[in-house]
Amino acid sequence: MGRAVVIGGGVGGLTTGVALRRKGWDVTVLERAPKIDPVGSGLAVAANALKALDTLGLGDRIRALSRLQGQVGIRAANGRWLVHTSGDDAVARYGDSVVVLLRATLMDVLMEALGPDHLRLNTTVSEVDASGGVVRTDEGDLEADLVVAADGIHSATRRALFPGHPGPAYSGVTAWRGLVPRGDLAVQSMESWGRGQVFGVHPLADDVVYVYATDVSPAGAVHEDERVELMRRFGDWHEPIPALLRSADPAKIIRGDVYYFDQALPAFHRGKVALVGDAAHAMTPNLGQGACQAIEDAIVLAHLAGGQENDLAAYTAARLERTSKIVRQSMTICRLTMVRNPVVVRLRDFGMSTAAKLSSDLMLRSMDQVLGWRPPGQDPAARV
Template identity: 75%
Template sequence: MSKAVVIGGGIGGLTAGVALRRKGWDVAVLERAPKIDPVGSGLAIASNALKALDTLDLGDPIRRLARLQGQVGIRRDDGRWLVRTTGGDAEARYGDSMVVTLRATVMDVLVDALGRDQLRLSTTVSGVDAGRGVVHTADGDLEADLIVAADGIHSATRRTIFPEHPGPVYAGVTAWRALVPRGDLTIQSTESWGRGLVFGVHLLAGDIVYVYATDVSPAGAVHGDEREELARRFGGWHEPIPTLLRTADPAKIIRNDVHYLRTPLPAYHGGKVALVGDAAHAMTPNLGQGACQAIEDAVVLAHFADGDLAAYTAARLKRTSKIVQRSMSICRMTKLRNPAAVWLRDLGMSAAARFSPDVMLRSMDELLRWHPPADIGNGRGSGEGHGPTTAHT
């Protein structure tokens, strides 16, 4: 039986472990933390990732535990819609809508599917030998026919394989995330844009509201009270944003600077190592595709793992590089501060929506009409290939 060692117990690493096990591999997933403890936030799973999860028989469990999205779109800071669509329209076009759920929910589903015996917690990786297929850990060396590097945006494995690559760069924005009780509020899933500012709101199962925000900021800025920082920036915006901020627990607001891989890697493999998720193509959150692309990576890697890893790179590099660039292009639009530039941006978005009501969905066609390979496990893979068809929120 072929042996795979997965470095990293996040979304990409766990999905890779499940997909490889479904293909008959002996899998060990190494996680340096003492427990799987995902950051307390929400996670969007779009139709492309749901199709990938269907090949592992995990799409429906996620759908059952998540909240399907109704009306979604982008608004101004005063609440006026710029562009919008509905979950029903998305499902009619792509065969699925987007679901938003707790990151912890997705992690639990993946861990159960993997099997806890395949998960090695409190395991620190000190290095890899890509040519020989050896993972060095504090507990000894592990030999593998395949090493999956799912060790995140600051991947040490990536630096080992591509030491000349410049690595992640700062996108120019800092981001906040929080989970807030709904209370009596009426919640629509929206993302509101202002002058250099973004605030997103999504209702999750259990009457929990996932909120996120971004603002242009110097890297490494230090704040005393993150809720006060958010209230200063967004307290005058449309409801329910101010009320949600008043309800939020300051101790549970998470903030981090946003980095991404501006320079694509030359390949997503080296020797017996394959990179997935942020280790391969870290992106800004503006398309809500970071976890989705990691899930895609995992099922495609399992499809090609018995052969030449160059085929995995060929299937993933072009697609994910375009998504990284597109996500950053949207990030640049949200960073606009000049009043005239913001006015023109908003006018262009609202005019496009008036002349073509389905413009929001059509802009996502290449992204969401992707289909996975059909032979991962016994799931519902379509058999329509491993790339775009016919070719942050």
């Protein structure tokens, strides 16, 4: 194989770098930050992404460093279960369940697998010549047979390749994330829905709990104290939500507006450049598939890329339709969570709970097309 330059040292970029190295490419991953310092939050790695990581020999390590979800599902703001399933049911159906871990832990595993000699920090990319495979940086030009743009939702590379694309659109919700000590609290994985609001809880290893929340909000709203703001919005919800918020360190709560691609890109490649992750298909977090789809991208790209442009066309063919469907599915769920009218909320909750009673595996079956994916060379219909 030839030389590959990957722009961006996030989950998608690092996984792509590892996957290409496993295929014999000479890889350099460029990251503009002076160090890899992941956002202090948790991350869900679902069955599809675990299978992808297995092809790199990293799946078992991630499983060992993670916490397996047990019973998981959706509750109402008062704590009543609307729909739920168990990790055992997911394993039986997909060969794996969902594991949750610190984002930093996943990044550490990927960086170790990539190797320090293949990661260049504090390097800013100023331009990419797609036809010639030249990446211009503040430290000089790099020539490559393959350039991978993993530079995030606001990708400068994507804007240059597809200037007519409108870019990310605001979903209508803002999101909070944080890590909270569990202490003596009894905590299980769950997500609770209210009137336009969501609060998620996932215990991690070492008695740490990953919490996240969303609420309908104008884009760009600013709050003086995010923990106080969360208590105002969620302080009267069922336990352990108020207790977790009382234990949270305000300095460790991160908030950001949620954007996604309302319009899909026409392709995930141009010339010698391929796009992966949020640069290609930014989505809302409602399916927990953002990082998982970036990992899938990496495996498929490394499998198909051989230094010829038609190989990248095959990559687009393999990924564009699938990720576009998942973007739409995730946004559909986001819109369901945004409902604020109390009558409509009651109807939504009643519909979910009734459907779950009529079909006990409803929650899993709704995810078949997402979680049932298998890496190239494996039967996507197989049940391991």
